[in-house]
Amino acid sequence: MSLMSLTHIEAFYGSSQALFDVSLSVDEGEVLALMGRNGMGKTSTVKVMCRMLGHAAGEVSFAGRDIGGMPSHRAARLGIGLVPEGRRCFANLTVYENLIAAARKGAWDFNAVCRLFPRLEERHAQSAASLSGGEQQMLAIGRALMTNPRLLILDEATEGLAPVIRQEIWEAVAKLKSETGMAIIAIDKSLKELGQVADRAVILEKGRTVWHGPFAALGAAETDRYLGV
Amino acid sequence: MSRETYLNIATLAVLAGVPLWAWMADEPFTITLATRAVIFALAGVGLNLALGLGGLVSLGHAAFFGIGGYAMGILASHAQSYTPLIEVPFVIEGTKSMIVIWLVAILASALAALAIGVLSLRTSGVYFIMITLAFGQMIYYFAISWPAYGGEDGLSIYLRNDFPGVNTLMPMQFFGLCFAILCLVLVGMNLLQKSAFGLALSAARQNETRVLSVGMEPYKLRLVAFVISGAITGLAGALFADLNRFVSPTMLSWQMSGEIMIFIIIGGVGRLFGPVIGAMIFILLEHVLGGLSEFWHVYLGALLLGIVLFAKGGVIGALAGREKAHD
Numbered sequence: 001m002s003l004m005s006l007t008h009i010e011a012f013y014g015s016s017q018a019l020f021d022v023s024l025s026v027d028e029g030e031v032l033a034l035m036g037r038n039g040m041g042k043t044s045t046v047k048v049m050c051r052m053l054g055h056a057a058g059e060v061s062f063a064g065r066d067i068g069g070m071p072s073h074r075a076a077r078l079g080i081g082l083v084p085e086g087r088r089c090f091a092n093l094t095v096y097e098n099l100i101a102a103a104r105k106g107a108w109d110f111n112a113v114c115r116l117f118p119r120l121e122e123r124h125a126q127s128a129a130s131l132s133g134g135e136q137q138m139l140a141i142g143r144a145l146m147t148n149p150r151l152l153i154l155d156e157a158t159e160g161l162a163p164v165i166r167q168e169i170w171e172a173v174a175k176l177k178s179e180t181g182m183a184i185i186a187i188d189k190s191l192k193e194l195g196q197v198a199d200r201a202v203i204l205e206k207g208r209t210v211w212h213g214p215f216a217a218l219g220a221a222e223t224d225r226y227l228g229v
Numbered sequence: 230m231s232r233e234t235y236l237n238i239a240t241l242a243v244l245a246g247v248p249l250w251a252w253m254a255d256e257p258f259t260i261t262l263a264t265r266a267v268i269f270a271l272a273g274v275g276l277n278l279a280l281g282l283g284g285l286v287s288l289g290h291a292a293f294f295g296i297g298g299y300a301m302g303i304l305a306s307h308a309q310s311y312t313p314l315i316e317v318p319f320v321i322e323g324t325k326s327m328i329v330i331w332l333v334a335i336l337a338s339a340l341a342a343l344a345i346g347v348l349s350l351r352t353s354g355v356y357f358i359m360i361t362l363a364f365g366q367m368i369y370y371f372a373i374s375w376p377a378y379g380g381e382d383g384l385s386i387y388l389r390n391d392f393p394g395v396n397t398l399m400p401m402q403f404f405g406l407c408f409a410i411l412c413l414v415l416v417g418m419n420l421l422q423k424s425a426f427g428l429a430l431s432a433a434r435q436n437e438t439r440v441l442s443v444g445m446e447p448y449k450l451r452l453v454a455f456v457i458s459g460a461i462t463g464l465a466g467a468l469f470a471d472l473n474r475f476v477s478p479t480m481l482s483w484q485m486s487g488e489i490m491i492f493i494i495i496g497g498v499g500r501l502f503g504p505v506i507g508a509m510i511f512i513l514l515e516h517v518l519g520g521l522s523e524f525w526h527v528y529l530g531a532l533l534l535g536i537v538l539f540a541k542g543g544v545i546g547a548l549a550g551r552e553k554a555h556d
Contacts, residue, residue, distance in 0.1 A: 050442060076444035088439050090432040101428035102443035147443050 001064055003028050003183045004049060004080070004151050009058035011048050018044040019055070022209050024202045026151065029181040031173075033194045033215055036204035037228055042187045043085060045204065046155050049185075050082050051075040063150065077104075081149030083140045085156045085187075091129035095120055098128050098139055099146050106148025107180075113142035116172050134165030141172065151183045152176065158188060166193065173197050191223060203227070233549035237502040244270075244509060245408060252401045260400040261472070266512040267407045268468045273493045273504025274414055275461030280490065281499025282427060283454045284434035286358050288486045289345060289365030293459040295372065295481030296341050297334035297466025302384040302476035304330050309388055327392040327406075330467055338463020339456050341368070346455035350448055362483055369481040383477025390471055397471075407468050411505070414461055419501055421457075430454050462489075491529065495536050497543030506544050 002025035011019040019041050026032040036042050047053035048060060051072040060068050067075050076082070090098050099110055099120075114121035117138040123131060128139060137157060144152060154173070158166040170193045176182050177197055188194050194201075194215070201218050203211040203226045211222050244267065251259035272294055279285040307314045307323025314321040324330060349360040373381045389397045397403050421427045433440045433447035440447050470476040479485065488511070489504075496507025514532070518525035540547040 052438065052442070071446075072441045073444050073446045076442055082442045084439065084442065088436060090428075090435050090439070092431060092435055093428055097428045098432075100425055101432050102445070103425065104444065143443060 002026060002061075004062050004185070005060075006045065006048065007059045007061075009045070009048055009055050009060065011044060011053055011055045013044075013053075017207065018053075019048065019207045022048075022058075022204065022207070024209060024212065026183050026185055026200075028150070028183050029177070030199050031177050031184045031186060031197045033198035033201040034185055034187045034204070035194070035201055035227060037226070040204045041207040042204055043155060044207070046082065046153055046185070046187065049075075049153065050080055076147060076149075079148070079150035081144035081147050081152045083137075083144045083152070083154045083157055085159070089128035089131075089136050089139050089143070091127065094125055094127055095131070095139055096124040098143055102143050103146045104148050108145040108148045110146075113145055116145070116175065117142055132165075134161050134168070137161060137165075137169060138172075141169070149182070151185065153185045153187075155187045156189075157186070158190070158193070166190070170196055189227075191218075191227070231549070233500070233502075233545060236545060236549050237505075240502050240506055240509070241412070244505065248401060248404050257400045260404050262512055262516055264400065264404045264407050264472055265469075266508045267404065267411050268465050268472060269489070269492065269508035269511065270505040271407070271411050271414060271468065272462045272465035272489050273496070273508055274411070274418055275458045275463075275465060276489050277458075277493050277499065277504045278418065278421070278461070279451075279455050279458040280493060281503065282422060282430050282434070283451050283458075285350075285451060285455060286490075287361040287455070287458075288358050288483060288490070289349075289361030289363075290459070290462050290489055291481050291483060291485035292345070292365040292368045293338040293342055293462040294466035294469070294485060294489070295368065295476075295478070296338045297463030297468075298470035298476040298480045299372065299378065299384075299466075300334035300337050300463070301330045301390070301467040301470040302386060303378055304333060305386045305388065305390055306378070306384055309386065325388060325390045327390045327397070327471070330390055330471075331464055334463045334467035335460045338466070339460040341463075342456045342459025343452070346452045346459075350451050350455060362486075365481065365483055365486060369478055369483070372478040372481055379477070381478060383475055383479070386470070386474045386476075389474065403472070407472075410464070410468070414464075415501065415505070422501065426450065426453070491533055493543075495533060495543055497545035500543065500545045503543055503545055510544065 005025035007023050009019050009022040022045055034042050034045065044053060048055050051067060051070050059066060062078055062080060093101060099113060119135055120138055120142055123135060131139060158169050173184065174197050177184060186194060186198065198215040201215045202209060205226050210226055248260040248263040276290045279287050304323045305325060308325045314323055345364045349357055352360055378384050391397060392406055395402050395406055429440065429445050430450045433450050437447045466480060492507030492511040493504045495510055497503030514529055518528050536543055542551055
């Protein structure tokens with residue numbers, strides 16, 4: 001049984017339809033790459049999973065439970081951890097405070113996050129606003145991990161970061177996959193880096209699922225047609 | 230230690246030192262002024278939790294201040310007239326015990342804050358301000374039209390309530406009691422600000438959606454903060470009524486809410502000692518300028534304008550710098 005599944009999802013912003021018959025699923029321990037060019041519905045799909053955007057038709061289920069009518073904070077408590085686009089840490093709190101403000105009981109605590117991202121331990125007393133972009137991204141991932149999620153959603157986690165920092169973050173994602181068996185949905189534009197961790201891929205175009213399958217089966221024809229690379 | 234910590238210690242030293250000097254110099258009125266400042270500070274600490282940490286601009290906090298005051302007034306008036314508060318279905322007598330009065334004041338104002346918060350916190354911005362104001366005014370007009378407890382004229386209490394081991398009629402001892410409560414509440418507030426709850430509340434003020442995405446509900450965080458905030462302000466109201474041995478609907482008026490908010494802004498919104506410094510300045514201005522002119526609020530307004538325009542962190546911000554992330 002899939003951990004998270006969207007079935008025939010239709011979603012709107014006001015009267016404007018953003019998602020048309022989107023279906024996807026991710027299993028425990030699996031990394032799913034959610035791909036598509038800008039404005040194709042990736043973030044809207046994530047919002048539907050996190051219950052930040054309601055759906056007009058279809059079904060959203062998590063761990064075998066229909067979460068369609070659930071408010072976002074309750075969905076998060078079930079084990080959906082979101083690392084949002086643009087990082088958005090709590091700038092008025094320190095690194096440590098950002099992490100403990102969101103903490104829930106489980107294997108992921110402050111020390112475990114610091115083992116994954118040692119920079120955060122060095123900067124624990126600094127305000128989140130004073131961190132570099134890469135460090136803020138690590139903090140955003142750490143904050144999501146502190147909720148001890150079963151599914152981690154990374155929305156453009158490495159966008160705008162220096163190559164060395166991107167590599168550090170992808171290494172952490174690989175570690176999460178191999179050591180914790182956590183399900184991960186990763187949205188990113190870098191095929192090469194996604195390829196290091198992703199088991200399967202789903203491509204969205206104009207709000208529709210146009211391709212899905214094993215990441216290794218993603219060929220030049222698909223990437224050229226749907227991703228423009 | 231940070232500059233703000235030094236400033237906080239100095240503030241407490243002045244607040245305790247002035248009445249101590251007045252006691253030695255036999256100036257009981259100055260002790261009463263200091264007690265008034267301490268009680269206002271306590272009311273401000275309550276509102277500051279909602280306003281500073283939660284970002285909730287409540288114009289109805291006088292309701293809790295007044296409810297605390299009336300809790301004292303009603304219980305003490307029945308104790309002084311030896312008449313029971315209610316007889317059916319069971320007898321509840323009035324009391325002169327400060328501890329019981331404080332508990333009732335805290336409970337009554339917390340319940341009122343819960344009822345008001347449940348409805349008003351579903352809104353935000355100007356609607357929240359207006360709803361809290363409307364609730365405050367409803368309670369104000371209810372007190373005015375409640376003849377059993379003095380209506381518009383208020384309720385005079387001819388006794389000072391009792392606290393074990395303290396002669397509450399002695400101004401210095403009553404000051405000490407109020408000062409000890411303020412210190413305890415400040416310690417509690419400091420712990421609360423650094424707790425996961427306080428951090429989450431602060432985070433919700435900054436980004437509600439992000440807080441939802443990590444599984445916390447801003448509405449509940451704010452409701453809990455609003456109830457604690459109302460309870461502290463209610464406790465201050467009970468002490469204020471005891472200080473004056475008088476309670477009237479003025480304690481419930483929107484001007485009272487405004488005054489508490491004004492001195493918090495003067496001291497520093499969201500700063501632990503902002504309400505304390507603000508209350509001290511407010512009482513000082515009220516005493517000094519109030520003696521010179523009936524229209525002393527004009528000068529208070531000018532000060533507020535200056536603070537808002539040139540020192541956004543209030544007096545603490547101007548003296549100790551902008552707030553840093555907690556460490």
